[in-house]
Amino acid sequence: MDSDDDMRSVQSSDDDFMDGGDSPFSVDDDDDSDIDLDDGIGFEAQDKDIYPAKKSYEVDFDVFGPEQIQAHQDRQVEEVSNILGQPTESTAILLRYAKWNKERLIESYMDRQDEVLEAVGLGSDANVPRKITKVKGFICDICCEDDADLDTFAMKCGHRFCVDCYKQYLSQKIKEEGEAARIKCPGDGCNRTVDSKSLDLLVGHDLHARYHELLTRTYVDDKDNLKWCPAPNCVYAIDCKVKARDLMRIVPTVLCKCGHPFCFGCTLADHQPAPCALVKKWLKKCEDDSETANWISANTKECPKCGSTIEKNGGCNHMTCRKCRHEFCWMCMGIWSEHGTSWYNCNRFEEKSGHDARDAQAKSRQSLERYLHYYNRYANHEQSAKLDKDIYLKTEKKMTQLQVTASMSWIEVQFLESASQALQQCRQTLKWTYAFAYYLARNNQTEIFEDNQKDLEMAVENLSEMFEKSVDQLAGLKVDMLDKTSYCNRRRVILLEHTANDLKAGNWEFNVTLT
Amino acid sequence: MSGKKRIVKELGEITSSPPDGMRVRLVDESDVHIWEIFMDGPEQSVYSGGTFRLVLTLPKDYPFKPPILAFQTKIYHPNVSNDDKGSMCLGMLRSDEWKPPNKILAVLNMARNLLVEPNPDDAVETGIAEQYKSNRKEFEKTAKDWTKKYANAKK
Numbered sequence: 001m002d003s004d005d006d007m008r009s010v011q012s013s014d015d016d017f018m019d020g021g022d023s024p025f026s027v028d029d030d031d032d033s034d035i036d037l038d039d040g041i042g043f044e045a046q047d048k049d050i051y052p053a054k055k056s057y058e059v060d061f062d063v064f065g066p067e068q069i070q071a072h073q074d075r076q077v078e079e080v081s082n083i084l085g086q087p088t089e090s091t092a093i094l095l096r097y098a099k100w101n102k103e104r105l106i107e108s109y110m111d112r113q114d115e116v117l118e119a120v121g122l123g124s125d126a127n128v129p130r131k132i133t134k135v136k137g138f139i140c141d142i143c144c145e146d147d148a149d150l151d152t153f154a155m156k157c158g159h160r161f162c163v164d165c166y167k168q169y170l171s172q173k174i175k176e177e178g179e180a181a182r183i184k185c186p187g188d189g190c191n192r193t194v195d196s197k198s199l200d201l202l203v204g205h206d207l208h209a210r211y212h213e214l215l216t217r218t219y220v221d222d223k224d225n226l227k228w229c230p231a232p233n234c235v236y237a238i239d240c241k242v243k244a245r246d247l248m249r250i251v252p253t254v255l256c257k258c259g260h261p262f263c264f265g266c267t268l269a270d271h272q273p274a275p276c277a278l279v280k281k282w283l284k285k286c287e288d289d290s291e292t293a294n295w296i297s298a299n300t301k302e303c304p305k306c307g308s309t310i311e312k313n314g315g316c317n318h319m320t321c322r323k324c325r326h327e328f329c330w331m332c333m334g335i336w337s338e339h340g341t342s343w344y345n346c347n348r349f350e351e352k353s354g355h356d357a358r359d360a361q362a363k364s365r366q367s368l369e370r371y372l373h374y375y376n377r378y379a380n381h382e383q384s385a386k387l388d389k390d391i392y393l394k395t396e397k398k399m400t401q402l403q404v405t406a407s408m409s410w411i412e413v414q415f416l417e418s419a420s421q422a423l424q425q426c427r428q429t430l431k432w433t434y435a436f437a438y439y440l441a442r443n444n445q446t447e448i449f450e451d452n453q454k455d456l457e458m459a460v461e462n463l464s465e466m467f468e469k470s471v472d473q474l475a476g477l478k479v480d481m482l483d484k485t486s487y488c489n490r491r492r493v494i495l496l497e498h499t500a501n502d503l504k505a506g507n508w509e510f511n512v513t514l515t
Numbered sequence: 516m517s518g519k520k521r522i523v524k525e526l527g528e529i530t531s532s533p534p535d536g537m538r539v540r541l542v543d544e545s546d547v548h549i550w551e552i553f554m555d556g557p558e559q560s561v562y563s564g565g566t567f568r569l570v571l572t573l574p575k576d577y578p579f580k581p582p583i584l585a586f587q588t589k590i591y592h593p594n595v596s597n598d599d600k601g602s603m604c605l606g607m608l609r610s611d612e613w614k615p616p617n618k619i620l621a622v623l624n625m626a627r628n629l630l631v632e633p634n635p636d637d638a639v640e641t642g643i644a645e646q647y648k649s650n651r652k653e654f655e656k657t658a659k660d661w662t663k664k665y666a667n668a669k670k
């Protein structure tokens with residue numbers, strides 16, 4: 001890939017956001033055709049020596065904090081304000097009304113200024129400051145109060161109500177309906193937008209803060225290229241150019257500054273390599289079938305040899321029965337030694353020979369078995385990821401304690417964290433490979449996919465197993481662990497690149513239609 | 516709260532001079548938030564001859580939130596949900612279109628007008644709406660049948 005191209009693409013996506021370039025506002029969305037799937041790199045071009053080049057499964061994106069979002073919003077307002085010759089306050093209203101589509105706003109403003117201004121409630125004389133006043137003989141049309149000293153308010157449109165009613169109206173819109181940019185005058189049939197000066201006059205401090213928060217939110221909500229990070233309490237927004245129609249060919253995975261990796265398409269947690277549509281189908285299926293499926297993902301199983309109950313306590317699938325020392329695979333209950341060499345038949349569901357599928361019962365049983373095969377592995381990786389994390393946290397704590405009490409020489413424990421992170425990430429990927437595989441139609445490609453899956457799974461189990469070693473053993477295994485960690489990461493990249501390339505090329509055949 | 520005075524005023528006005536073909540009263544004299552309406556099917560409509568019982572519920576934030584209108588009598592109409600709720604929810608009855616100065620009288624008149632002229636483009640029952648648009652005869656027949664069957668129409 002040509003590095004000049006890379007730089008330009010990164011540069012331009014930056015410009016678009018920071019300097020109000022064209023693309024976030026592009027009038028006819030459908031014109032600026034498909035995203036350039038082969039262009040751009042994931043990182044700043046000048047950091048190229050430090051960061052690896054973008055992988056085929058990665059997409060360009062930026063992360064913005066609240067100040068940047070606000071600053072950008074302000075800059076847009078200022079720019080358009082100069083073009084339209086309107087004060088910033090009115091321009092902000094116009095832009096919000098036009099859902100931040102700058103071109104469309106300017107165009108329609110040039111064509112029919114009065115109409116546009118009237119539509120957003122900025123008709124002639126709109127900027128005359130309004131006051132809270134008492135009006136003789138006034139009856140509030142909302143509460144029917146008619147006290148002589150009733151405080152009242154009206155915007156330019158003249159729809160006058162008592163201040164209490166006005167306040168309650170605004171408070172309900174802001175607090176309960178989460179509206180801000182497009183609150184209309186309470187007057188019957190009146191379309192005038194309540195401007196923020198009127199709002200300042202009427203609402204208290206708490207509502208005021210909420211109002212401005214909502215204004216910022218609408219800015220992000222209104223733009224297709226911006227999405228809030230879904231992590232709880234996270235204040236960042238992601239800027240990504242991938243469009244909804246591209247989601248059949250790409251899984252746009254982004255990483256927020258808060259550390260949360262998620263899909264820009266559907267905002268669910270990282271679900272590579274499965275495209276959004278499959279994820280949606282799979283989750284729906286899991287929900288529908290949860291009762292039948294649950295029993296199989298239970299936390300305990302019986303040793304296939306002696307029958308004693310074994311509880312899974314680490315993420316590793318290599319189980320050893322405490323009683324009879326029998327070693328087996330947690331997932332398929334097969335003998336572990338067989339996994340060691342020919343590794344793992346256990347990631348692939350062997351389609352049973354056709355003859356017993358003849359009667360309907362066997363068929364539905366087989367389809368349930370097939371589903372459970374994939375679901376079991378999907379759920380297993382989810383659970384193992386949690387167990388991996390637990391055991392890592394325990395190990396890290398023990399190590400630190402040992403170092404403090406000086407019974408152990410100080411060693412760098414960073415490698416444990418890297419290993420733990422790799423495990424989390426790889427299991428997340430593995431988990432979704434099973435949902436992906438469930439919907440794959442069987443052909444030559446499936447085998448490459450399954451091989452990659454098998455290799456990643458083996459790498460993950462080998463690394464996960466390390467955490468079951470005692471703490472003083474671990475200290476001496478740093479190099480080994482680092483090796484296994486980078487091997488895991490490499491296997492993940494290989495799997496994701498393969499699936500992503502073929503997804504882009506439309507080479508995967510699924511047994512369902514993606515809609 | 517501000518609502519009470521307003522509700523009492525509206526109730527007084529409606530009961531003293533009720534709109535055409537309607538009788539309005541409280542379901543329970545001690546609760547001004549639940550109204551009962553008997554609405555005659557308008558002469559020029561397929562519901563003619565029937566009498567429909569409606570319940571209008573005022574939320575505690577009324578008039579900042581719209582009233583809730585429900586047909587207690589089964590009715591074949593694109594804008595009334597064909598379930599045990601019988602709810603009508605369009606136009607000013609929607610919270611994003613409702614404005615606090617809107618009055619219950621206007622709501623009732625809107626409901627009555629919809630009996631004369633259904634709004635198939637904003638339907639809850641899309642099947643009935645489809646039929647209303649493409650096979651008016653069939654629609655009218657069923658609507659009349661239901662009116663006889665459920666709304667006590669004589670013939």
Ligand SMILES: [Zn+2]
Nearest residue numbers: 157159185190
């Ligand atoms: Zn107004």
Ligand SMILES: [Zn+2]
Nearest residue numbers: 140143162165
């Ligand atoms: Zn009032």
Ligand SMILES: [Zn+2]
Nearest residue numbers: 229234256258
């Ligand atoms: Zn975040």
Ligand SMILES: [Zn+2]
Nearest residue numbers: 263265266276
């Ligand atoms: Zn997604």
Ligand SMILES: [Zn+2]
Nearest residue numbers: 329331332346
């Ligand atoms: Zn196995």
